[in-house]
Amino acid sequence: MIQSSLIKSKYSLLKLETSLDEKQWCKLEAVKAAFPIIGKMHSLKEEFRDIFQTAVNVGDGTLRLLDWLFEAKTYFPSSVGTITRWFGGIVGYFEQGIPRELSRELITS
Structure with a gap:
């Protein structure tokens, strides 16, 4: 039963x-309530994506x-x-940056 509810909520x-419809949002909230660790992992995934989408400069991106x-x-x-092993190269993203559309495409694919 538990596994079934998770499988049906994977998307x-x-x-x-921001791309979830109301039904998917409800499923997400139900999974977060039933499985706090999975909810925390999901929040961390969203935070990671947000860092690369919204960092305003090298210092901001690196600290976040x-x-x-x-x-x-x-x-x-x-x-x-x-990430720690490749930290220098990853932080280079904040220095060089790539077009937001391309970064969005890379992060969501």
Whole structure:
């Protein structure tokens, strides 16, 4: 039963929150209420995306990413390790930037 409810809600967990329709939003809220850890992981996923969508400069992006890494290490240890190893290149994104449309496409695909 639990697995079934999660499987039926996977798109609500994977899609951008801003792209959810009312039914998907309700499913997401139900999953977050029933599974707080999954809810936290989903929130961290959204925060990660938001960092790259809204960082205004290198300092802002770097500090927000460092805060995210600290908070995410319990939930996403492998991802945090990978990001930490490639931190210089990732932070370079905030220096160089890429067009918002392309970054949105890369992050959502």
